[in-house]
Amino acid sequence: xxxxxxxxxxxxxxxxxxxxxxxxxxxxxxxxxxxxxxxxxxxxxxxxxxxxxxxxxxxxxxxxxxxxxxxxxxxxxxxxxxxxxxxxxxxxxxxxxxxxxxxxxxxxxxxxxxxxxxxxxxxxxxxxxxxxxxxxxxxxxxxxxxxxxxxxxxxxx
Amino acid sequence: xxxxxxxxxxxxxxxxxxxxxxxxxxxxxxxxxxxxxxxxxxxxxxxxxxxxxxxxxxxxxxxxxxxxxxxxxxxxxxxxxxxxxxxxxxxxxxxxxxxxxxxxxxxxxxxxxxxxxxxxxxxxxxxxxxxxxxxxxxxxxxxxxxxxxxxxxxxxxxxxxxxxxxxxxxxxxxxxxxxxxxxxxxxxxxxxxxxxxxxxxxxxxxxxxxxxxxxxxxxxxxxxxxxxxxxxxxxxxxxxxxxxxxxxxxxxxxxxxxxxxxxxxxxxxxxxxxxxxxxxxxxxxxx
Numbered sequence: 001x002x003x004x005x006x007x008x009x010x011x012x013x014x015x016x017x018x019x020x021x022x023x024x025x026x027x028x029x030x031x032x033x034x035x036x037x038x039x040x041x042x043x044x045x046x047x048x049x050x051x052x053x054x055x056x057x058x059x060x061x062x063x064x065x066x067x068x069x070x071x072x073x074x075x076x077x078x079x080x081x082x083x084x085x086x087x088x089x090x091x092x093x094x095x096x097x098x099x100x101x102x103x104x105x106x107x108x109x110x111x112x113x114x115x116x117x118x119x120x121x122x123x124x125x126x127x128x129x130x131x132x133x134x135x136x137x138x139x140x141x142x143x144x145x146x147x148x149x150x151x152x153x154x155x156x157x
Numbered sequence: 158x159x160x161x162x163x164x165x166x167x168x169x170x171x172x173x174x175x176x177x178x179x180x181x182x183x184x185x186x187x188x189x190x191x192x193x194x195x196x197x198x199x200x201x202x203x204x205x206x207x208x209x210x211x212x213x214x215x216x217x218x219x220x221x222x223x224x225x226x227x228x229x230x231x232x233x234x235x236x237x238x239x240x241x242x243x244x245x246x247x248x249x250x251x252x253x254x255x256x257x258x259x260x261x262x263x264x265x266x267x268x269x270x271x272x273x274x275x276x277x278x279x280x281x282x283x284x285x286x287x288x289x290x291x292x293x294x295x296x297x298x299x300x301x302x303x304x305x306x307x308x309x310x311x312x313x314x315x316x317x318x319x320x321x322x323x324x325x326x327x328x329x330x331x332x333x334x335x336x337x338x339x340x341x342x343x344x345x346x347x348x349x350x351x352x353x354x355x356x357x358x359x360x361x362x363x364x365x366x367x368x369x370x371x372x373x374x375x376x377x378x379x380x381x382x383x384x385x386x387x388x389x390x391x392x393x394x395x396x397x398x399x400x401x402x403x404x405x406x407x408x409x410x411x412x413x414x415x416x417x418x419x420x421x422x423x424x425x426x427x428x429x430x431x432x433x434x435x436x437x438x439x440x441x442x443x444x
């Protein structure tokens with residue numbers, strides 16, 4: 001066990017844990033950030049996606065010790081922001097949410113995409129979401145959600 | 158439960174590696190899956206772990222010029238995304254890296270980790286064999302450079318000593334006008350290769366001046382035959398075109414894949430030779 005500090009959604013937090021504990025488990029269990037979901041647990045589904053120092057990563061594949069001192073942003077960290085609200089509304093209006101389990105990860109991937117490319121075309125959107133699995137929608141409605149967010153949020157990103 | 162170390166810099170990392178021989182962990186995208194346990198429990202590492210992904214002094218990609226040769230040097234903690242975004246990355250390596258998994262994984266995984274994992278299906282490895290990459294290895298009080306074909310000795314096996322770390326990968330930047338990297342997998346994202354192929358070649362005065370042909374996931378390591386490549390040096394495009402059936406015959410003896418959960422030996426061999434034929438036809442039409 002070791003005391004490990006990192007920045008979570010803008011605030012410094014300190015966690016007493018084994019440095020090999022998965023960041024995913026630290027976020028869900030120690031920090032109660034349950035917007036981060038566990039799907040496959042092996043980096044293929046993107047349900048556990050968070051931002052680490054500004055880039056999209058799978059929190060199931062990151063031991064806590066590798067995240068020491070990093071800035072981590074979870075879905076809870078963006079949902080109250082203008083950008084987060086824009087994505088949430090766009091996904092809702094597009095019907096991009098069915099069971100909802102993949103949605104937090106999809107929204108983090110959308111935030112990461114729009115940050116580096118605020119006018120993505122369809123193939124760029126599909127590439128950016130390629131690490132996020134959805135078993136309900138068939139993806140078209142999610143792509144539509146990202147397109148709506150990109151149009152409405154052109155002054156945000 | 159195993160110990161873990163978080164060195165403050167490379168020097169510290171080399172000392173820890175020499176003293177405790179821990180498993181280095183950069184992005185963790187292979188290791189965290191290999192030692193994965195139940196949800197909510199610790200991964201089951203079998204030996205101590207040393208985090209290295211945060212070591213800033215190895216997070217770089219730079220060009221070095223020496224004796225008319227320009228070399229791309231990729232630091233040990235540069236991620237696959239860093240490699241794909243670098244304007245000097247050779248085309249086949251860029252394509253290989255972008256064929257790996259998906260953005261979130263590439264943001265975290267390192268090129269060095271992909272090499273040290275030494276999977277026969279490692280996509281970057283197939284391209285790096287064709288590019289004559291050299292692995293830079295350091296330990297306390299010494300360093301050495303090993304060509305990638307000698308670095309990897311078998312599936313998951315390398316010549317890396319228990320007190321050593323890979324600190325960089327060097328790629329000589331050579332003229333190469335006809336380039337191909339093709340990966341065959343079950344889907345475009347997040348699929349491990351059934352097989353992969355890399356071809357790089359250049360003509361000088363209408364004759365093949367350099368050529369490298371490599372095949373991933375069709376043997377215990379990436380397959381490259383320098384001997385067979387030598388037979389193609391000096392050919393013109395039309396001479397190559399006439400020789401293609403013979404070249405395919407030659408390669409059918411060195412490509413000896415196996416059946417596993419991802420594909421069959423028959424499929425792998427057939428598709429590998431088809432990709433080779435397609436590349437050679439393309440190459441023969443250039444000169």
